[in-house]
Amino acid sequence: MSAAFDVERIRKDFPVLSRELPGGRSLVYLDSGNSSQKPAQVVETMREHLAMHYSNVGRAMHVLGAESTQAYEDARDKVAAFVGAPSRDEVVFTKNASEALNLVAYSFGQRFWRASGTTQPNEDPRFTMGPGDEIVISEMEHHSNIVPWQMLAQRTGATLKWFGVTDEGRLDLSGDVITERTKIVSIAHQSNVLGTVNPVAPVLKRAREVGALVMLDASQSVPHHPVDVAALGVDFVAFTGHKMLGPSGIGVLWARGELLEAMPPFLGGGEMIEAVWMDHSTYAPYPHKFEAGTPPIVEAIGLGAAVDYLQAAGMEAIEAHERALTAHALDALAEVPSLRLIGPSTLEERGGTVAFTLEGIHPHDVGQILDDEFGIAVRVGHHCARPLHLRFGIPATTRASFYLYNTTGEIDALVRGLHHVQKVFA
Template structure:
């Protein structure tokens, strides 16, 4: 692959990394296809990114030449499969700056990762001998925010319902930023865990971790961040964040579906009860009881997504080769361009921050009098693929008084010409609906 990351001189910002987007797009054959007779404009990477040929071919070769189960065999294929699987764990740990590979637990997605922690805390709440940091009961509280994806709301609602704890949340200001004015009230001495999104999948807002984490530490609460939208786009080094848990997913970062990650501090993973029981997660088993393997095996019961994990490792290689700083800067420029262009469309309201500062590369908007589903269908007729609906963030839509939004999301392979195609498509929407 041609090195797509170069450093160019910018008059205002000095040496800033720039991408050779043409070289990158050559690695994504799907971007060359047509949709409804029009060139494909894929603006839905916040839901699922496309995969480069390097990932697809590596997974194919692994399945054809190294297919076997992991951690259970002494034969050659089993050893090769295990090396590929565990090698991916090492790559992911290094990518996020984890202290040890064993702090990376493979799951099937971010949703399962969050549920793993919530259900482990439920199990701990039923065991009076469990680590008190993990136990909840009446009088205890869980804190989240109003801008969460449903996967960071529902598991905590269930945990609170089943333990008698109370769910509380930080609100959203009119600007699309978190309202931290009552942080000291929401995160208090009764709070057991604070779980919040690093970058909103609807608003694009990038939340500051430090003030929330600092307040949580003051009251002895655990901290989790949902980094599904930030790890793929801006690079996340855990050394910069005082968190206990972090979740993200492979299919939003050029990897396959069916593979996700839970990062957890070693001491907490060791203290947590297992989520699923079965093969590979045990130390010993008898008819009267079992003991469990050390993390991460304790949380990876049964045959894991082996090829998918390997593919995620290759996706990490690709992102490292391109350079996360270059990706972040490219998306920042695209987002600024898109926000300015969207401002020229009559009746269009951006839902979220209106400037490309402290926000990521997904932009949600609402056209007055036109339902997002109609917007999406007309854009699709023009080959422009966007997301419509509440984006699994219904409370955020309610907060801003819209039933749903249209969302365009950008990644390393998108161009300003594709933003122009989006704007042309929106002008057609306006003509159709008068």
Template structure:
């Protein structure tokens, strides 16, 4: 089945509005995707008709809220093909999910039976050079707290492999000293889709834990945690056409059951006394306090929405868009693609630079034409350093993006060049 983009667009009320008197062309989905009416309605209906706290009340509203919240957990588990719903942890976003892991690992030294997670001098944590800051800073902090060493797999900054990992470095950087390998599935700055299976296989061979940042993968391609073989996978709701304020951490149950908690408080406990505390089983061990109830319910609606469209069809639609956009943008003089210039193993995110024009100026002038893109280092500053640029302009696509909108982007870029040529 082919994705009916025009029908999809009708589900997103914001796409009918104008900006500066021009039809909105929204090309910033990698930053945050827009929301279909079904998601907006799900959150509004929960607040209007079913709101109460979860797992704390026996009254009708409390039961309805708990059922809706736990129902969302079931939907996410099915979306990821997780073996158990108890492997799904709701967090505030993917940043919170990655910090949860990093701080839980650093708590291992004081948690009974958690020696397998303990890090110290001589141990190494490996990431890649294309990571979002959310998958860099928590691990740098963990290494500072524990004395472990922070390492990374570099990327090619030019040539035919521009924007891709240096293949030989995977085996060189991931060694018997490696304890954690945390890496992005699809780069938010480059669009690169990494060789996930290859990295996980190497990490397994040396006994390291693997963590996959799937923030940019979850909205764009099928995710099957059992097929991936990773130990942990995380994504965020607002990029998956869901609300902000909710994210997901999936982990193998046997690891979660042995892992120390990060936050302490209500709901994550088994028993509490003045002498000490014992902790609940996963996932509640990692969901201290009142959770993001309405947001999780709306995320469940977003999962229903994309599942109904079909993740394989979404992937095919966006592959075609990416190929079309790469070809179109490369017809523009003095425009450089930052990252892979072909659609092979890449997602629907394209960063570029225009000679003589700062990316912020590009974005501002495009906005005057109603075209929303992002300019900056996209919370991936090491990528800009690798390419020797202060920032890039980034256009990113979603299920509602059309080739006509890409044509508008290209025409807008040409107008920007005309303005700066005067």
């Protein structure tokens, strides 16, 4: 672990980490893959805006309106710079990553549910979808990157296909899943269960050969690794604020500008329009075309503050810190009897999420004992990735996920807790 990365100093910025739980237990928070904790700087930025600057954005001509609009658009600038977006206008604020994924899925196959049943002259052929066309996802996806594509297939008659997962928890690229019929490939950049960081380059290369678009669900990667959307070369990237020190209620879709130009609006209402008549409307340029109604103003500003915090800490330093934590966890968990790791057992192309089972003990029991007796917060269940658990023949796992504020001592506490759980059920 880098000496320059002062985790104890960072922990002081997170008030909840010093909280005493009922019974005098200290909190050990190992559930950041679910939702991260928030530093005081983010909380105070949001409080101060609500208290002193709040107004609706893009509407009011008074001082508060101007201040609020400026702060909201400043947040867009910060997010764009954080992920290497070529243009700030390529950043669309949504309420979460699920909405961002749905927004893109909604853009396909519009002609099949227009009353006329005809293709509009300006419809981009890349977004047509119907019988014979194919959508490709993977077996390790979060439900947010499965269900929208199932719905698209159902309403257009397209075929949904997927990459399998190897026994080691890697994406299985051995088959010819992407074909000349593929229109869109959407996969996780990093698995929320396995911790696997998926190889983008070979998937993108094959997609480009057949003219398919590529989307990444980066909800588990953007908070933990340096991510440059331009360098990745994909078409769409979705991520969410609440996993990267920001508030809930704010997510991001990044997309190449020429695709945003071609895509139809997702929601209709105020602020996404250019002009409205009783019988038709024209739409505002992107990104505002996709931000109907009053947006999550303070949440976006909070996300901007979270980006400031992450950049000050240094994404390379955060990644190195989490890599050291993960190495420690993999070694320590390997010493727990009858523990089965679900996912890669080495540091190669993996992040700081470890999921496992204990033989003969249900994960719900594991999580309850860890919480009740040790104050250790982990997640149990299928983590909104049920098909992946079916792939491994298990109903659920226990998942520990690490972030910049975690320590090796907390991982050691987890291991001690797991030994205790096994004694309880011995």
